[in-house]
Amino acid sequence: MTSELLGQALVEEATKKSGLIWAKGPGVPARALWHVWHEGAACVVGDGPGEQPLPGLAHGAAAEVTVRSKDKGGRLVTWTARVVELPAGSEAWRAAVADLKGKRLNAPDGEAMTDRWARECRVLRLEPTGATAPLPDGALAEAPLPTPATTRDAAPAGLPRLLLKRRRRR
Structure with missing residues (x-):
């Protein structure tokens, strides 16, 4: 009982x-997702224009969630979750969206984003089932997923000097 708690x-x-x-759904690679912890579950929004993709995360399916350390970036724990899709406009959806709205950075439509989420996106709860995976013995590094994102230009030549100057001032 104590180890479960x-x-x-x-x-x-x-x-x-x-x-x-x-988060990793059945048969798809893991994807990095921003989230909020709300009422005992990780809540995510996505699968709409301008939002994060949520492939393999379907209502009622199981998912594997890996959490990293915010300061060091290393793996802390991997846990299994049950995916629950919240119906748009429901009380649970409104409560989760209120927290998600505060964490969403650079939203293109500001205050109207919750209406867009209701029309075009899915809000999911990743509810822990209580099972955690043991830490792996070796590295689990994988090649990055393909993406259309590119870097447009090289960093400006003066950038390193600017960064070093800031450090010296402190």
Whole structure:
């Protein structure tokens, strides 16, 4: 009983403090997702224009969630979750969206984003099932997923000098 409670506390605290989680649905690679911890689950929004993709995360399916340390970036815990899609406009959806709205950075439509989420996106709860995976013995590094994102130009030549100058002032 005590180890279960410690496991639940680890999952909750680590997920609350981490800026990103890595979620993996059945048959698809893990993806980094921004989230909020809301009422005992990690809540994510996506699958709409301008939002993060949520491939493999379907209502009722299982997912594997890996949480990294916010300061060091290393793996803290991997836990299994049950995916629950919140119906748009429901009380649970409104409560989750209120928290998600505060964490969404650079939204193109500002205050209207919640209406867009209701029309075009999915809001999911990743509810912990209580099972955590043991830490791996070796590295689990994988090649990055393909993306259309590119870097337009090289960094300006004067950037290193500007960064060093700031450090000297401190």
